Amino acid sequence: RKEVEQDPGPFNVPEGATVAFNCTYSNSASQSFFWYRQDCRKEPKLLMSVYSSGNEDGRFTAQLNRASQYISLLIRDSKLSDSATYLCVVNTRFTGGGNKLTFGTGTQLKVEL
């Protein structure tokens, strides 16, 4: 089983739609969680952290369920500029400091007119 699993998509949605991405992780010792966005041939960029209480940033809402080891991202009112690959990222700290971030395979989103 992969450490971090996502549906690869692609998700093709019309502009203005609401779309949800899901992610599961296998390591129960994982400590923090993120969604990154990656555009074609660019580096990953942090979209938002994910907190147990759920958090929102504009049109984006992230949820974490530690018991089910499940993370979600909801995008409301999709824009053409939201087209990208969304990477679920799970962080496990290790002795000596630093972070081991493990990336999911990514879910590709295409927002269309």
Next chain:
Amino acid sequence: DTEVTQTPKHLVMGMTNKKSLKCEQHMGHRAMYWYKQKAKKPPELMFVYSYEKLSINESVPSRFSPECPNSSLLYLHLHALQPEDSALYLCASSQVSSGVGEKLFFGSGTQLSVL
């Protein structure tokens, strides 16, 4: 604009060449990372440096050799690579703290082609 600078942006090398990738950050981060990303795949962790000491080596072949001479500088030395090593090599940095995991900031990467 990324605050992690990687050079070169593109590199083509033969299997007998020796080359180095360079990464710099001036955000005061004390953890630095090398990731490898093949097309349509997620980034895969290669090495982690924490306080200039190698903390994680994810069973990377010895033809890849990292070096962290100081807290703001990271190298990946390449020697005798294979064509399957062609990929995007991403450098990242983060704070090191006792709290929850810190966010990673990525450089724009070096696109490496091995002929």
